[in-house]
Amino acid sequence: METNVVMTLPVLPIKRTVLFPGVMMPLTIGRERSVAAIHAALKTEDKTIIVVAQRHAQTEEPSLTDLYTIGTKAIIKQIGQSSEGAFHVVVQGLHRVVLMKEEQKTPYLQVRARLLEQPSDVTTTEAQALHRAIKELVAELSRLIQAPGIEEVSAFLIDEIDPVTLAYRIAPLVNLTVAEEQRLLESLSAIDLLRSLYAALSKEIQILQLRDKIANDAQRKISKSQREYILREQLKAIQQELGESENEDSDMARLKKQVEEADLPDHVHKEVERELNRLAKIPPSSPDHQVLRTYVEFVLELPWKKASQERLDLSTVRKVLEEDHYGLKEVKDRIVEHLAVLKLSPTAKAPILCLVGPPGVGKTSLGQSIARAMGRAFERFSLGGVHDEAELRGHRRTYVGALPGRIIQAIRRAGVNNPVLMLDEVDKLGRDFRGDPASALLEILDPAQNHTFRDHYLDLPFDLSRVFFITTANTLDTISQPLLDRMEIIHVQGYSEREKLEIAHRYLWPRRLKEAGIEPQQAILPNDVLAVIIARYTREAGVRQLEQMLGRLTRKIALRFAELPEGHERTPVTVDLATLREWLGSERFMPEEARKTLPPGVATGLAWTPTGGDVLYVESTLLPGNHDLTLTGQLGDVMQESARAAHSYLWSHAESMGMDISRFKRNGVHIHVPSGAIPKDGPSAGVTMVTALASAYVGKPVRSDTAMTGEISLSGLVLPVGGIKEKVLAAHRAGLSRIILPKANEKDLMDVPEEVRNALTFILVEQIEEVLCAAFNGASLSSLQEEPGEAVTMSLAG
Numbered sequence: 178m179e180t181n182v183v184m185t186l187p188v189l190p191i192k193r194t195v196l197f198p199g200v201m202m203p204l205t206i207g208r209e210r211s212v213a214a215i216h217a218a219l220k221t222e223d224k225t226i227i228v229v230a231q232r233h234a235q236t237e238e239p240s241l242t243d244l245y246t247i248g249t250k251a252i253i254k255q256i257g258q259s260s261e262g263a264f265h266v267v268v269q270g271l272h273r274v275v276l277m278k279e280e281q282k283t284p285y286l287q288v289r290a291r292l293l294e295q296p297s298d299v300t301t302t303e304a305q306a307l308h309r310a311i312k313e314l315v316a317e318l319s320r321l322i323q324a325p326g327i328e329e330v331s332a333f334l335i336d337e338i339d340p341v342t343l344a345y346r347i348a349p350l351v352n353l354t355v356a357e358e359q360r361l362l363e364s365l366s367a368i369d370l371l372r373s374l375y376a377a378l379s380k381e382i383q384i385l386q387l388r389d390k391i392a393n394d395a396q397r398k399i400s401k402s403q404r405e406y407i408l409r410e411q412l413k414a415i416q417q418e419l420g421e422s423e424n425e426d427s428d429m430a431r432l433k434k435q436v437e438e439a440d441l442p443d444h445v446h447k448e449v450e451r452e453l454n455r456l457a458k459i460p461p462s463s464p465d466h467q468v469l470r471t472y473v474e475f476v477l478e479l480p481w482k483k484a485s486q487e488r489l490d491l492s493t494v495r496k497v498l499e500e501d502h503y504g505l506k507e508v509k510d511r512i513v514e515h516l517a518v519l520k521l522s523p524t525a526k527a528p529i530l531c532l533v534g535p536p537g538v539g540k541t542s543l544g545q546s547i548a549r550a551m552g553r554a555f556e557r558f559s560l561g562g563v564h565d566e567a568e569l570r571g572h573r574r575t576y577v578g579a580l581p582g583r584i585i586q587a588i589r590r591a592g593v594n595n596p597v598l599m600l601d602e603v604d605k606l607g608r609d610f611r612g613d614p615a616s617a618l619l620e621i622l623d624p625a626q627n628h629t630f631r632d633h634y635l636d637l638p639f640d641l642s643r644v645f646f647i648t649t650a651n652t653l654d655t656i657s658q659p660l661l662d663r664m665e666i667i668h669v670q671g672y673s674e675r676e677k678l679e680i681a682h683r684y685l686w687p688r689r690l691k692e693a694g695i696e697p698q699q700a701i702l703p704n705d706v707l708a709v710i711i712a713r714y715t716r717e718a719g720v721r722q723l724e725q726m727l728g729r730l731t732r733k734i735a736l737r738f739a740e741l742p743e744g745h746e747r748t749p750v751t752v753d754l755a756t757l758r759e760w761l762g763s764e765r766f767m768p769e770e771a772r773k774t775l776p777p778g779v780a781t782g783l784a785w786t787p788t789g790g791d792v793l794y795v796e797s798t799l800l801p802g803n804h805d806l807t808l809t810g811q812l813g814d815v816m817q818e819s820a821r822a823a824h825s826y827l828w829s830h831a832e833s834m835g836m837d838i839s840r841f842k843r844n845g846v847h848i849h850v851p852s853g854a855i856p857k858d859g860p861s862a863g864v865t866m867v868t869a870l871a872s873a874y875v876g877k878p879v880r881s882d883t884a885m886t887g888e889i890s891l892s893g894l895v896l897p898v899g900g901i902k903e904k905v906l907a908a909h910r911a912g913l914s915r916i917i918l919p920k921a922n923e924k925d926l927m928d929v930p931e932e933v934r935n936a937l938t939f940i941l942v943e944q945i946e947e948v949l950c951a952a953f954n955g956a957s958l959s960s961l962q963e964e965p966g967e968a969v970t971m972s973l974a975g
Contacts, residue, residue: 537719
């Protein structure tokens, strides 16, 4: 609160601090005007002077406008002069004053000022609450500062009963700016003063707490390092006493000796020497020491110049392939051809083979056989589900936990630079924000680039051109075209039932008996029982399910032997049909004889799947009074287009083929392909759909022993399709005897096993009319046409 007390006093401007009432402050005076103001004040009776802060510390001759408006009237308690001529003054603040008018500039600044009383609202509840809170902060502050004598100062401050006096005494002890201190001095109410001080104290305590936390963390780390160092030194001493120690110098000497003895290329040797020199300068306790040492050891472990002494005796290669695999003649011939090129031209780039086929046909085991035949080391890893490009190229060593890529790791495990390296499931590579592994494979599998393959972790060029790469896939559809261009595609197709019978007798059954600990003469599996397992309990292109079923049989036999009393002789077990059904349960797959008689509107087609071929029935029925073409059974776009093309062809050629065109006008058509839960697509069902529709329109059934496949065109042509071998094997498994194929697919019949070809009759066609003639046992559609008025009915279930 302002009063009418006015005074004229000398002014002492001060820099970088503020004097508060009731506070004593030592000052060093050097400016002439300030010294003159001190001398003038000393001549007065009460030795008082106005001490006020400058707005800007760099102002040397401040005027009234360069000073804050509110200062402190102070009394000079003590004065002295140093040998350098500077005056040392101790002043004590008395009251706050408002600077009103400049009365004199020289030889010192003198102003007229008005007295400001202390804030009087100190008895309010809020002021008392702030007073107590500030005392608590003072106690916390003294605990954090931990300076000599701080506890006495803290006790002195806490004993102060006047909130404003307490605030003025605390303010100089807090690390505040001149503007913040001036704001406290200018506070007109005790509430504002205490609030500002509370905020400043809270901030200071947070800073000190954070400082202590940083210091403690640093101390813990230092303590941990010191503790580890002491323990490490103790461990060395113990090892030396036991004669088991090798100090760091001996480790470095051993690494240098390994580098000297290693047969490294020049550029690699130079890089390793550089890294070794860096390693010698890094303390063993540093994390970088272990990282760098691991890198140097990894480089030394790689087979830069070490290669397998391969053998390319083609007769041995054929013998090994025949021993390990039954059938697959074309696949074996292709492999031998590639090895023949390597034998004639050892410097030729190793081929990249891609074995494509359904699961369980022996793709991985073929790779192992190739390695065994060539006398090379064999390594494999799966690419299925790999999304990160770094898994192939490696991580850069700047990352924590960096590792070499799978390719380089496989080379290290193999121990030679020319192994047979199998990359399984190349068709199941992923792709996301971490990169495209398929693109990384382009360099790895390209003979023109991989002779200088640079792994991100290794960061040195490594020659992969001598590696014999083999990839496997179930389908080519998901493999990018640039990657396909770098690989030699070898299709490993499914096996016929006779081939499965031989494979089971030669490989699967003996292997399962050995795994179960059963002698071959103790378990007998007749051919007729094995044939039932193949036909009724498995339905696959490969032999994986077959091996699982044989494993179940051997476990049942092992259980019977294990339950025998001790010393009881094992009686040989013969698996008959009754025992088979008891151990394996009811038959999983019923033979296709259930469709020996087909109703009108149903035709037998053949389909290709990733697991081999399958028989597909196309069913159709006429819908009187309707005009739509309805398609069901989860048919894809291509298959739906084939159905529309078949319907359009029959309608447009109805008269020329002797069919009643009125039936097309009076009836809609519903085409259904069973197994509706399974998506279906492809053009090869075209001939089956046109045959089923023709059967529905003429009301006569198609031959039930005949299956067909082929694409159709709107002009009546039958076009070639793929997967002929798988489809023919599926028809043979189903017990069908006649197959209608496009004429252009005749060459593909050479891939079908001879015994299957001899058991089937093939009708090769080029026109839809030929398909219909063969499907209806040589009869024309006009001769099959129903009498007018006769209804055509059938069930979608067939």
